[in-house]
Amino acid sequence: MxxxxxxxxxxxxxxxxxxxxxxxxxxxxxxxxxxxxxxxxxxxxxxxxxxxxxxxxxADAVPVDIERAKLQATATRVTDLLETLPLPLGAREIPNGYVRGRLVDAADEATTYLDEARSATTRLSALQSLRYARTEARFAAEGWAFVEDGRTKAELRERHRETVEDAEAFRSAHEYRGTDPVRAVVVHAHVEANVRRVLADREPSVYEESGDLLTVAEWGEYAESARTHLEDGRYLYERFTDSLSPGAGSxxxxxxxxxxxxxxxxxxxxxxxxxxxxxxxxxxxxxxxxxxxxxxxxxxxxxxxxxxxxxxxxxxxxxxxxxxxxxxxxxxxxxxxxxxxxxxxxxxxxxxxxxxxxxxxxxxxxxxxxxxxxxxxxxxxxxxxxxxxxxxxxxxxxxxxxxxxxxxxxxxxxxxxxxxxxxxxxxxxxx
Structure with missing residues (x-):
């Protein structure tokens, strides 16, 4: 991430x-x-x-009006993911203490990032904290989905591939529109950074000794990271271009x-x-x-x-x-x-x-x-x-x-x- x-x-x-x-x-x-x-x-x-x-x-910020509704929707995504877990996880649900601990830690991290978002001094930093909360929550949720629903790495790999294709299409359509070059360059650089994160790495760091459950969890985190980076980049781009006058050029x-x-x-x-x-x-x-x-x-x-x-x-x-x-x-x-x-x-x-x-x-x-x-x-x-x-x-x-x-x-x-x-x-x- x-x-x-x-x-x-x-x-x-x-x-x-x-x-x-x-x-x-x-x-x-x-x-x-x-x-x-x-x-x-x-x-x-x-x-x-x-x-x-x-x-x-x-704290870092971007000259775009990030709506409270956007932050709330992302926070809801986090809580929805966490609600799929039968917390507190015990030995009956996942006997392996190390594996169980990884999922519990990820859920705790997601909650910590939610708290950070609430106290963030800029809406961009809140959006970033919520992004990390999403990826941690997805790690925990997909680890449990492996146990509960038989989630496979192949399913999550396919979802990630779809996000990469969407990011490539978005990058191709990205235009440097704007009227104020300074404001515009800051926004467009943020957009490019988000898309770059989606396209930079094609495989998560999964170790052989992780086992199937944690491998699925890692792929869940990876797929969520790609999707949230793309969604945030597209959101910033659309909010910015929507704020421009009709005559704004390239x-x-x-x-x-x-x-x-x-x-x-x-x-x-x-x-x-x-x-x-x-x-x-x-x-x-x-x-x-x-x-x-x-x-x-x-x-x-x-x-x-x-x-x-x-x-x-x-x-x-x-x-x-x-x-x-x-x-x-x-x-x-x-x-x-x-x-x-x-x-x-x-x-x-x-x-x-x-x-x-x-x-x-x-x-x-x-x-x-x-x-x-x-x-x-x-x-x-x-x-x-x-x-x-x-x-x-x-x-x-x-x-x-x-x-x-x-x-x-x-x-x-x-x-x-x-x-x-x-x-x-x-x-x-x-x-």
Whole structure:
């Protein structure tokens, strides 16, 4: 499933939990870095939401009026799927404890995503959470249908094939209609991303040891993911085009021209990146530069590899942001900044600066609709750093705070780079 910003957040949280555990173990062995060994009291660290309760300060959105009825219909689909299960599932229904646990966990996840949708700050993020709720609920429902009705993989494979055919037909009919090129490019890029998810993978990740029941469940999840991505993409497209005036024409030429010029500029900037230096020490400043440079090179390389000009333009916004963010950090490092925390006040300042910068960038961006997606990713970095701080239960050495500090700084430099990146993209679209 493509969880977009939410998926990325969940992946980062999971990865970060393992990373933090590893770091905690290293700290128990003593101070392995060059920094101060004096511990920072827990009470001096910033107050953050409890683990699992942090919400990004900016969430992704799309300039389309997503109706409440659409969200309610999707939520109803989730509850209908869950109601097919004889919950609570017990050993009498499914004797194998592992298999039973997988279905119960999926049903629980579906319920969690329903709750996330209710508290979402934008209707797009609500729609995304409901999409994940649908796929988890379908996993559980089809696993039980295998037991109750003899559901087969072949049946679900056929349903998925039908969705793929529908997605191919929809992609062929997709037209870049619009009047405002910035608003239109954001919407059409979202539509393309949904269709791309349907067509990108033709087989779910099913392991031989999963057994027949879980194989059917996986195919159910896979078929539902494809169908909901297609339905959501088609819905956004139809809501957007229905909102246009009858005389709205095609923006294909505008998007193609902007995409070509932006790809050229992004690749030129990538080629002009200075060579990586040999660090005297691998401190936080070095790690920030290394990671941001890697992100910049990767995003610049991938611009133009999407399924359409609209996606290329939006991807170029992120690539320009990454390139500018790396330049900012490199300049600060060359000026002698160390980036690491020595006191709790340093952490509090880094966090507040990140939050303030993200909020300001959304206001300062020439076209917030174009900036919001990149800023939502920056906000995820703050959320993840908060989650790491929430796991700290006692005084810590400064080096233990390098990872959350890196994320706060990364969020800040990316957010500060967004207005300039969006100005260039808007200029390309309007030239």
């Amino acid at each position: 493509d969880r977009s910003s939410t998926t990325r957040r969940r992946f980062l949280l999971a990865a970060g939990a393992a990373s933090s555990a590893a770091l905690a173990g290293c700290n128990d062995l003593g101070d392995l870095g060059e920094g101060s060994s004096e511990e920072i009291p827990l009470g001096e660290l910033p107050e953050v939401p409890d683990e699992g309760e942090s919400v990004p300060v900016v 923006l294909e030429g505008t998007f193609d021209s902007a995409a070509d010029s932006l790809v050229t500029d992004v690749r030129r900037r990538r080629d002009e990146l200075p060579p990586e230096g040999t660090p005297d020490e691998r401190d936080l400043g070095w790690e920030l530069q290394y990671r941001l440079r890697s992100d910049a090179e990767s995003s610049a390389k991938n611009v133009g590899d999407g399924d359409g000009a609209a996606s290329t333009v939006v991807d170029a916004t992120g690539a320009l942001t990454d390139l500018l963010a790396y330049e900012r950090v490199r300049n600060r490092a060359e000026d002698g900044e160390r980036f690491g925390a020595e006191t709790g006040a340093d952490v509090r300042e880094a966090r507040s600066t990140a939050l303030e910068t993200i909020r300001a960038a959304l206001t300062e961006a020439e076209r917030p609709a174009l900036a919001r997606g990149v800023l939502a990713d920056a906000a995820v970095q703050v959320t993840f750093a908060d989650e790491e701080l929430a796991r700290i239960r006692r005084s810590v050495r400064p080096r233990r705070l390098d990872d959350p500090m890196r994320r706060y700084v990364t969020a800040t430099v990316r957010a500060r780079s967004v207005p300039e990146a969006t100005r260039q993209v808007v200029a390309a679209l309007e030239s």
